[in-house]
């Protein structure tokens with residue numbers, strides 16, 4: 255993008271994502287209502303365009319999730335839902351809504367790689383980064399960021415994609431899916447030890463994927479400055495190593511100090527710093543191209559404030 259031109263950002267969001275009804279659960283529809291209310295008052299929306307929310311096709315999902323697993327999720331939802339794993343609630347509309355969260359991620363990739371936008375922010379749910387190829391886990395049904403990365407490779411021919419995951423929980427599903435993959439790279443900063451138990455520094459990939467995974471495990475109690483410094487250093491190292499053509503963000507906001515189930519002591523403005531770090535790296539390596547997907551974040555006010563700062567950061571032009 256030209257140095258001074260405004261960033262063209264597509265925002266994918268829709269009230270339909272509220273139809274994934276989890277009842278009394280931290281990953282609830284009010285999260286998106288709170289974000290939308292905050293963004294509407296922020297003055298940022300006129301600087302964005304609306305992306306078209308669509309369903310992921312069976313083919314797009316099948317790059318990550320076997321057809322049989324997709325059918326299990328659909329049938330479970332059709333039969334009224336329940337809990338697909340101890341943490342993961344499914345309602346009758348959940349399979350359709352989860353398909354739209356993954357589809358929006360693909361549409362964001364299409365629009366950014368097709369040159370219609372510089373960046374995309376997908377505010378859908380359920381989140382995705384704990385979902386394994388054939389198993390729902392940790393509030394996640396389909397691994398949206400993994401589906402998006404596979405789409406960038408298969409549909410658009412990209413050889414190097416970097417997934418940056420700053421959700422407070424390790425993105426075990428994403429890591430597992432690409433652990434032997436030398437083309438889709440994964441960098442995660444997360445609280446450790448913590449749910450889901452993975453994400454140690456010595457988990458670095460295997461076979462052709464050796465070195466394509468970089469974990470930054472951070473102990474509870476780390477200072478905000480130490481977190482930010484470690485994040486930037488590790489991000490620059492991984493991006494320098496893989497030279498991404500596109501950066502995807504698993505943007506969870508549950509490392510916020512107010513988060514009821516996560517927390518790593520961050521304040522809302524720290525997410526502006528993390529966003530700026532990723533923007534800087536994207537400007538160096540891939541013409542600023544970023545597709546960001548909402549993962550966790552469970553304090554409704556802290557989440558909305560953090561997302562606003564994230565969006566403002568994504569809208570910043572290169573200096």
Ligand SMILES: [Zn+2]
Nearest residue numbers: 421423508550
């Ligand atoms: Zn999380």
